[in-house]
Amino acid sequence: MPDIDKKDRPVTSVTDQEALDFHAMGRPGKLEINPTKPMATQRDLSLAYSPGVAVPVKAIAADPQTAYDYTARGNMVAVISNGTAILGLGNLGALASKPVMEGKAVLFKRFADVDSIDLEIDTENVDEFINCVRFLGPSFGGINLEDIKAPDCFVIESRLRELMDIPVFHDDQHGTAIIAAAGLINALELTGRDLKTTKLVCNGAGAAAIACVELIKAMGFAPENVILCDTKGVIYQGRTEGMNQWKSAHAAKTDTRTLEEAMKGADVVFGLSQKGAFSAKMIRSMAERPIIFAMANPDPEITPEEVARIRDDAIMATGRSDYPNQVNNVLGFPYIFRGALDVRASTINDAMKIAAVNALANLAREDVPDDVVAAYQGNRPRFGSQYIIPVPFDPRLISAIPVAVAQAAIESGVARKVITDMAGYARELSARRDPIASTLASLYERVRRRPKRIVFAEAEEEQVLRAAMSYANQQLGTAILLGREDLIRATAERAGIDLNRPGLEIVNARLSTRVEAYIDYLYARLQRHGYLHRDAQRLIHNDRNHFAATMVALGDADGMVTGITRNYSTALEDVRRCIDEKPGHRVIGVSLALCRGRTVFVADTAVHDMPTAEELADIAEEAAGLARRMGYPPRVAMLAYSTFGHPSGERSERVREAVKILDKRRVDFEYDGEMAADVALNRKVMEQYPFCRLSGPANVLVMPAFHSASISTKMLQELGGSTVIGPILVGLDKPVQITSMGAKDSDIVNMAAIAAYGAGS
Numbered sequence: 001m002p003d004i005d006k007k008d009r010p011v012t013s014v015t016d017q018e019a020l021d022f023h024a025m026g027r028p029g030k031l032e033i034n035p036t037k038p039m040a041t042q043r044d045l046s047l048a049y050s051p052g053v054a055v056p057v058k059a060i061a062a063d064p065q066t067a068y069d070y071t072a073r074g075n076m077v078a079v080i081s082n083g084t085a086i087l088g089l090g091n092l093g094a095l096a097s098k099p100v101m102e103g104k105a106v107l108f109k110r111f112a113d114v115d116s117i118d119l120e121i122d123t124e125n126v127d128e129f130i131n132c133v134r135f136l137g138p139s140f141g142g143i144n145l146e147d148i149k150a151p152d153c154f155v156i157e158s159r160l161r162e163l164m165d166i167p168v169f170h171d172d173q174h175g176t177a178i179i180a181a182a183g184l185i186n187a188l189e190l191t192g193r194d195l196k197t198t199k200l201v202c203n204g205a206g207a208a209a210i211a212c213v214e215l216i217k218a219m220g221f222a223p224e225n226v227i228l229c230d231t232k233g234v235i236y237q238g239r240t241e242g243m244n245q246w247k248s249a250h251a252a253k254t255d256t257r258t259l260e261e262a263m264k265g266a267d268v269v270f271g272l273s274q275k276g277a278f279s280a281k282m283i284r285s286m287a288e289r290p291i292i293f294a295m296a297n298p299d300p301e302i303t304p305e306e307v308a309r310i311r312d313d314a315i316m317a318t319g320r321s322d323y324p325n326q327v328n329n330v331l332g333f334p335y336i337f338r339g340a341l342d343v344r345a346s347t348i349n350d351a352m353k354i355a356a357v358n359a360l361a362n363l364a365r366e367d368v369p370d371d372v373v374a375a376y377q378g379n380r381p382r383f384g385s386q387y388i389i390p391v392p393f394d395p396r397l398i399s400a401i402p403v404a405v406a407q408a409a410i411e412s413g414v415a416r417k418v419i420t421d422m423a424g425y426a427r428e429l430s431a432r433r434d435p436i437a438s439t440l441a442s443l444y445e446r447v448r449r450r451p452k453r454i455v456f457a458e459a460e461e462e463q464v465l466r467a468a469m470s471y472a473n474q475q476l477g478t479a480i481l482l483g484r485e486d487l488i489r490a491t492a493e494r495a496g497i498d499l500n501r502p503g504l505e506i507v508n509a510r511l512s513t514r515v516e517a518y519i520d521y522l523y524a525r526l527q528r529h530g531y532l533h534r535d536a537q538r539l540i541h542n543d544r545n546h547f548a549a550t551m552v553a554l555g556d557a558d559g560m561v562t563g564i565t566r567n568y569s570t571a572l573e574d575v576r577r578c579i580d581e582k583p584g585h586r587v588i589g590v591s592l593a594l595c596r597g598r599t600v601f602v603a604d605t606a607v608h609d610m611p612t613a614e615e616l617a618d619i620a621e622e623a624a625g626l627a628r629r630m631g632y633p634p635r636v637a638m639l640a641y642s643t644f645g646h647p648s649g650e651r652s653e654r655v656r657e658a659v660k661i662l663d664k665r666r667v668d669f670e671y672d673g674e675m676a677a678d679v680a681l682n683r684k685v686m687e688q689y690p691f692c693r694l695s696g697p698a699n700v701l702v703m704p705a706f707h708s709a710s711i712s713t714k715m716l717q718e719l720g721g722s723t724v725i726g727p728i729l730v731g732l733d734k735p736v737q738i739t740s741m742g743a744k745d746s747d748i749v750n751m752a753a754i755a756a757y758g759a760g761s
């Protein structure tokens with residue numbers, strides 16, 4: 001019997017409180033709207049608003065297609081619901097559906113750079129709902145209907161498809177069907193089955209189930225081999241109870257009446273019904289090498305562990321991200337709309353859906369290239385029973401699926417814009433993705449596989465406690481809370497944090513049995529630097545950073561995170577009294593700036609004030625090393641205010657010298673300089689220097705001095721809308737990370753995970 005190893009078991013990754021805090025943090029909710037044009041001057045106003053705006057108005061009135069050129073319509077999708085079937089939670093109303101709809105909107109942006117807005121319509125009346133949506137066409141390039149109960153969803157979608165000339169797509173129907181069909185094609189291939197003769201039972205006859213059955217029949221499944229069941233059992237020809245026209249269309253000619261009878265000898269079973277609907281007996285009765293997709297959310301019809309106890313020849317998929325083979329519509333809707341929008345499709349037709357199915361199925365059969373391995377937690381999955389479908393963070397999805405969808409739209413005559421250079425289009429699509437989320441996800445996953453003990457040195461602070469709890473909840477390891485126990489408990493109580501859970505450990509420096517060993521260690525290190533024994537005593541007794549760093553130095557913890565109550569350089573000095581740099585390395589700080597789908601590593605943002613040429617070369621090596629470890633092939637630009645000698649100056653001279661040092665060291669990454677930031681980051685500007693050795697825009701920026709590094713990253717954050725992670729400390733002999741003062745709990749968890757990763761995950 002196969003083992004479901006630890007990684008395959010579900011983890012409870014967040015608590016209810018964390019989920020509420022996440023949604024309430026900063027600006028409530030998950031979305032905001034940003035202008036794409038400057039609104040700074042009188043001229044901007046005259047262009048964007050009156051009188052300039054009248055010109056595109058007239059152009060659109062004369063030719064409606066120009067709305068795609070002059071407005072945001074072409075990249076804008078509305079996520080629309082009335083909240084009558086929110087996930088598996090039932091009819092909780094329009095307002096309660098808003099978090100899910102905002103979530104879908106941000107997934108559109110995150111995965112496919114589609115701008116999206118949620119619209120919750122407060123009616124259960126089908127005609128009212130249709131009337132509300134049908135007039136919104138001018139605002140959007142597409143409509144994604146979500147979480148509307150069956151059978152209303154069928155009526156709503158088909159009427160809106162007739163009434164509107166933009167794609168209207170009910171995600172719970174077709175998104176689910178596309179992903180399930182892709183997984184099924186691969187499972188059939190792996191088990192050597194022909195779809196024309198395969199027997200499939202689908203439990204559930206609602207939105208998702210009906211769409212799945214329709215799609216697989218369109219792909220070639222024989223109608224007589226497909227049996228649909230609902231709460232009343234098999235949907236057979238002649239049944240009258242609990243029927244509707246959509247169920248009737250799939251009523252089977254069969255003598256079976258119960259799910260149990262139907263599943264006997266079945267090759268495939270789809271669960272789109274409810275938790276626990278499949279029994280061990282049913283699974284045991286299926287054909288050899290059965291294909292079981294238990295897709296009910298959040299809990300499947302049967303779990304992979306239960307199936308593994310019953311038989312060892314099944315291919316198993318669920319709708320969840322914490323088991324292998326996740327069949328979930330997030331793999332579809334962002335990319336399907338991306339392709340449809342890019343050719344200004346009037347609809348999403350069957351040809352486009354089948355193209356998406358095949359693109360997704362084919363992707364799982366391809367070798368996973370090096371730059372994609374990060375999305376698979378550093379493993380290179382092989383097409384097989386545990387890998388029939390790519391994961392949502394697979395960066396290849398953004399180019400593979402939209403290209404196939406757009407091509408199918410063109411060929412089936414629903415595209416209003418033709419793309420001729422599909423290879424160029426695929427390259428543009430790849431540039432749209434933001435790789436950092438997959439990088440962080442993979443980093444977290446690696447830590448989860450080898451959990452680490454991380455000291456949270458400022459555990460009396462509320463956001464540190466929240467971060468520690470999240471660290472433990474995400475099964476990243478043990479969070480050691482350093483501080484006075486009574487104060488930690490008081491803070492926890494005030495904040496409503498429950499400390500009585502596994503994965504949290506309180507250490508009170510004053511009561512620790514390790515105090516003497518720590519003092520001896522510190523005294524031995526500092527005695528020739530002007531410190532007396534009692535100074536070491538005082539530092540260990542009274543200072544959390546020294547205590548925590550010594551814990552790490554002596555192996556009582558794997559890593560440490562600090563920084564919210566003390567400024568960066570002071571915290572770093574504290575740590576360096578206890579921990580040396582790694583032999584042959586230099587301690588530097590690297591910040592990750594993430595902006596509009598680009599990730600750049602900026603160094604040194606923490607340690608060297610005015611680096612020498614030699615130090616700049618070291619910084620380049622350390623930063624390139626970090627970029628590579630995080631999955632980015634480094635392209636290092638040695639920055640200055642000048643480019644390749646013009647204008648000249650002392651600082652630029654030093655940067656040029658650093659490049660020569662790197663030449664001598666024969667380092668194994670791309671680098672060049674000195675160059676200005678626009679040359680480094682803008683392909684067109686770089687092309688003016690055809691001799692430049694970088695193969696593309698730089699992703700590692702070595703700053704000429706600390707002040708420029710610090711100023712530029714802070715400006716990126718404040719003015720450029722970038723997310724900045726770090727500075728991440730590299731080059732220390734033990735993993736320590738220092739947050740900025742007042743950092744949020746989510747930043748602290750990231751830094752703790754980065755420390756844990758540095759401890760050898």
Ligand SMILES: NC(=O)C1=CN([C@@H]2O[C@H](COP(=O)(O)OP(=O)(O)OC[C@H]3O[C@@H](n4cnc5c(N)ncnc54)[C@H](OP(=O)(O)O)[C@@H]3O)[C@@H](O)[C@H]2O)C=CC1
Pocket residue numbers: 085087088149150172176203204205206207208209229230231232242271272273274275277295296297298318319327328329330
């Ligand atoms: N993995 C994924 O990406 C997705 C998964 N789903 C999951 O699919 C399920 C159904 O969703 P959806 O189609 O939108 O919901 P609907 O409400 O439209 O349909 C639910 C269907 O399931 C049937 N059903 C419920 N309980 C049972 C049972 N114990 N045995 C047999 N049939 C049952 C209902 O039967 P009756 O008609 O008799 O009431 C109905 O036909 C949910 O669990 C949902 O989480 C949905 C979308 C995406």
Ligand SMILES: CC(=O)C(=O)O
Pocket residue numbers: 086087088147171172297328329330
């Ligand atoms: C995944 C999804 O869309 C749902 O469960 O409704």
Ligand SMILES: [Mg+2]
Pocket residue numbers: 087146147171172
């Ligand atoms: Mg849904």
